[in-house]
Amino acid sequence: MKPVKLDGTDRKILEILQANSNITNAQLAKEIGLSPAPTLERVNKLETSGVIKSYHAVIDPGSVGIGVSTFVMATLKGHNKENIEKFIKAIKGIDEVVECHHITGAGDFILKIVCADIAAYQQLMLEKVSNIEVVDSLQSMVILSTFKDSKSMPLPNA
CATH class of the missing domain: 3.30.70.920 (Lrp/AsnC effector binding domain/regulation of amino acid metabolism (RAM) domain)
Structure with missing residues (x-):
């Protein structure tokens, strides 16, 4: 599988989502410094390209x-x-x-x-x-x- 090109914003999104995949799109947008619409577009692109495979609850x-x-x-x-x-x-x-x-x-x-x-x-x-x-x-x-x-x-x- 060929690696997907990630820019700094993509990396920041991935770091935040790995720490808390339950974050709202509005809060994610605020943390990365974009408005909600382009933030959601970037997350959707990371999902459809296979970079983000799924979201899970971590159980003790x-x-x-x-x-x-x-x-x-x-x-x-x-x-x-x-x-x-x-x-x-x-x-x-x-x-x-x-x-x-x-x-x-x-x-x-x-x-x-x-x-x-x-x-x-x-x-x-x-x-x-x-x-x-x-x-x-x-x-x-x-x-x-x-x-x-x-x-x-x-x-x-x-």
Whole structure:
């Protein structure tokens, strides 16, 4: 994907929206020094060009009963297109897998999995993840604590 050309105003809009996507267009316009109409036009352009993919509420995991988060490195039986597609299709059907990344190195994929507790995690691994037919091995890493979990992308200068 070819990067979109961003000027200083676009960068400022993105920085503000990453910090608070709930901001009103009027307040955003005030903060960037434009009137509301061109501000809305710029935001719409960032959305339609794919720079802004979506807006989300950030939820505290503990407040909704999620007590265990893990990273799991998955290695497939064969690293070919068919196995990769089977794995991705299976993973997309498991809600507790909140991230899935195709990686280089010792494994083929790294997953971030969230569950209520260790028992729920064990059940998920035994009944779903390890039963994906193309999985050769899994290595789990339980997250003990998190010190940085930024959802903001650093924006490179032009």
